[in-house]
Amino acid sequence: MRKALSMLKKLSENGNLVNSYQVFTKIFENVYEGIMVTDADKNIIIVNPAFEIVTGYKFKEVVGKNPTLLQSGVHDRSFYLNMWKSLADHDIWQGEIWNRRKTGEIYPEWLTILKIKDENGNVTNYCGIFTDLSERKTVENELKKRALTDSLTDVNNRFAFLEKMNTLLLESSNTVQHAVFFLDLDRFKQVNDTLGHSIGDLLLVEVAKRIKRLLKHKDIIARYGGDEFVITLTNIHHPREAAKFAEEVIREVEQPIMINNQELFVSTSIGISIYPHDGVTTEELVNRADKAMYFSKQNGRNRFSFYFEELNTDNERLIALDTEIRKAIEHRDFELYYQPKVDSKKNKIIGVEALVRWKNEKLGFVSPGEFIPYAEETGLIIPISEIILEKACEELAVLRMAGYSNLTISINISSIHFQQQNFLESIQRILEKYNTSAQNFEIEVTERTVMNSEEETIRKLVRLKQLGFKLSIDDFGTGYSSLSYLVRFPLDYLKIDRSFIHHIVTLDDKQAVVDAIIQMAHRLKMEVIAEGVESIQQINILRDMGCDYIQGYFYSKPIPLDELIEFLQLWEYEHQGEIE
Template sequence: MITFSFFLLAFLILIILVFKYQQLRKTTRELLAFRYAIENSDNVVVLTDKDRKIEYVNDAFEAHTGYTKHEVLGKNPGILKSDLLSDDFYKNMNETLDRGERWQGELINRRKDGTLLYEKTSIVPIVVDGELIQYLAIKLDITDYIEQQQKLQQSAAVYETIGDGIMITDSEKKILSINPSFIQMFGYDEEELIGQEPTIITSTKQDRIFYRRMWYSLMTKDRWKGKMYNKAKSGKRLPTWLTITVVRDKVGAIANFIAIYANLEEIIEMEEKADYLAYHDSLTQLPNRAHFERQIVDIFDLAKMSKEKVAILFVDLDRFKVINDTLGHHVGDGMLVELAERIKKVLGKNDLLARIGGDEFVVILNPVKEKKDAGVMAAKILSVIREPINVQDYHLNTTASIGIAFYPEDGEDRSTIVKHADSAMYHAKDKGKDNYQFYTKQLSLDVQARLNLEQELLHAMEREELFLYYQPQYYLKSGKISGAEALLRWENLNLGRVSPDKFISIAEETGIIVDIGYFVFEEACKEYMHWKEQGLDIDSISVNISSVQFREDDLFEKLKEIIIKVGIPPYSIEIEITESFIMEYSTTNLTILEDLRNIGCKISIDDFGTGYSSMSYMKSLALDTIKIDKSFVADLPHNTHDVEVSKAIIALSKSLGYHVIAEGIETPEQEKFLLEYHCDIGQGYYFAKPMDSSAFVAFVKEKNQ
């Protein structure tokens, strides 16, 4: 009996244990589910102890506040306070919690990065067996909602109080709403405008093309802005700056138009003056580059709509800089004003002429029917530019090179068309100047050919394809050879003999010119010493050094090292630099010229008259010789302009103590003229062509015996 009672008791205890176990397991699963919900909730959950020290925060807390759990555990939630809520606010909240009641409200806190955090918050005291043990706070981030409401309130305030008139229409252009400023600006009552179209305030100032452009912009860009003249109820014409925006629905259909009218009445006169100054050249009063770039986009858009052709003519004056730098800017300015007037007179009323650079003009022929029409206009422009110009007692002549490209066949955007017209203009210069050239795809192919040449040039030195020729320089009075200019030549297996005009600029752009420059300098010095060993009686060897090479910090040290290595007397070396070098570096940065001169080298300006420099600028530099560019010598003594320029260069050079060399002498008449006006030294095909070293030695021995 006892045994049976014992087993019965044991069985009951087992049943009780199983039941308790199941209850515990259920509670545990519920707690785990609760924990999982808290951990993965989008709401911020914060648990503090009874002293309000943070014991737990979930992942959402970190995401919304920027603080990590480790940074806030043990801290008071007050670390988030923004100080935008009053002390009374927090006092009332704490009194509610102290009474063991739940508190609900909106908190304005700060994230770790200082930005505001708006939170809808519920804080609950947790009481177990009558004892407060913790506080549980659940927060919903409402920052986006609050900011959106603030923006809506601000927008409404702006709409009501802004000084600009605002009109909202539906997709059919029927007026839905206007603000108080619109009513005040145009004098209508709201009832008179609702349901009407905006044409009720439209004046006749704008033409059909104006509205075509406006609607094209609205339909393609959803926005248009510009100056428009409107009409008030009184009939008064009102100048406004109008901005129209298209509002589309989710499927892309037009839902509304919003138009903002800024009254320009008080500032229209000042605005027109400012606009004119901003978009016109102060010298010629022509539209400037900014005006051209703004107009060409509209012109192309209209041409696209009407399927018309537009011609772009790039006009670049030939040798203008020579006149400007030699005779002075006042003379050059006078020439530009005269030429601008001449070109305007031959253009049509719909054509645009703009000055986009110092001596660069652009013409837009809009529209043009045939390609030949653009050629005829280019020929007219060349003709009027070619006519003699009288400026301040100077009788001047100049020419121009014109490049022509067409929209849309040569490109459908501004940058492409401008690039192609520019390429055609440079092609015209390569063709001898004073002509016009149409853009062709071949010009783009020439770019590829240039890239091929660049690749071959990269390996020219290692293949030993570069060598020197020497052109004699001689005293004009006696005919005795004074020296020689070292000239670089290139013979490539694939390209054959390549002209320096084609590869020198590429060598400079790629930086290869630096190594080539040292090669030329050393080879020329070696050859000069070899000549002296053979008894040649010549004074110097001239070597061109690129302005790119002068950017090398150790240029002087390397040149000096070569001089010592070869053993050449520095006074036997004449360093030739170009005018572009003078403008690229200020006098304070030209100490290398002084250093070269201090060890005995002579300094020469090559191709004088083709760049931007002036004698007044160069008088402060360490120079010995001026070389008159061959472009001035070519038409001597028949071209009056070249005669005056050459005489001026010689006279100014002599007054500053410089020797003068004229290059490009090809006729006895040129030599006679230069001798008559006291040019010191000549160089050119009339006396001798460039030749290799052995031929040069034989030539000097024959001439100087």
């Protein structure tokens, strides 16, 4: 290596590479990217330590040799011809390339090749600078798979099912028939409540395995919700085939399931719709199969029903929901519950996430999972979001009076609200109304929000930062999940979705993905928040990985303001004042 560095020194003295040998050497030896320099005949004269680490080749093994020793065989001759033509025309080439390590393993890298000339324009050297993309590719492939696959049961998720169904129907004529099944497990809630969610998860995995055994290659299965599955039998000849299949599923599911040496019994209620008789779109077919499933439940469970037209009249709940949600907006009837976020290293509460709750006299407690999607569909989410921010401003004043003036409140912003023309103006108006600083708040947006209209998104995010808001990407891993796009946005935090955290204690591959996400987020100068943390084992693993903040039921469920203040006071007492 010394010999090679002396060669570099001579090159630097001639002004071919850098002006300062000392500065160059420091950078060369410590930079994260691999660097290789050749002479004009493309013989390697120097490589840096990062090159040795990534390729596995030591300096002595490559000096004097041609870089073709790294070729993987993935690219054809035309790829390299185009590369060198670009280099000849523009003095630089950049792109993704697959090379081969000394071990024989092929790997992706982002490579930049520079042509270096002397003052007379003669080529003296070529310099290749590359970044190993293996880690990023592994994470992005896993995230891409997760975007289409249910992480628990390893069948399609809702998004993948809708995509596959839309493709199927697009290619189907009205002369073929498909059967759509909507399954809901009976008494599953009882299993969860009495034996715990971990047992419930194992039960779902076994049910999915049993159903998959009954399917043919072109059939589709997906986990649609908690204990709901949807199935499509393609190209059936008669509805009798759908009825026979439903009977087979019922028999399979009702067989005893052994989990931890304990026999469990569940059954399933099934609804069936037939394409094209009951609908010609995915939404129509799933919706009508769902209605038929509820009819099965109401009529004794553990049975199947075909959709019939009279089921379409059950809209009373939807009408009541629309009426009551509009009244709730008018009277500001929504409440905020708060879940603390804890610094994993200092064991200090640094902020809280505000989560909306709604209890209605007529409808009772309405789950956010029910009223928020409806509010987004109807546009009512915009006034609800504004009410949430207003209430957060009001309750921030109460927190200050209780002595907690430095806690940051994070607020989820709906994609629909974010995309409104007057979004920034409405946010500023509320802050001014309550004489509150944006520095007290963190704005959480989802992946799907920032993926829409990139230029406009960047403009709004930059403006929010200028106002003083902290910004975080929420539920990372549930959307398009491309780590590379994050660098384009001025984000402070990345929140890893709870579905990743759930399995990190038991599944090594999930643990590896979480670890890689944390490290790459840190390289992008973002801090990481893990949500949905429920056990000390998860905390210990996340802390060892360098995760910055922890949020989840292990510390506290979401609680109203008065209980939050009591919780903070107890935390201060037990942890000797450890609150931001």
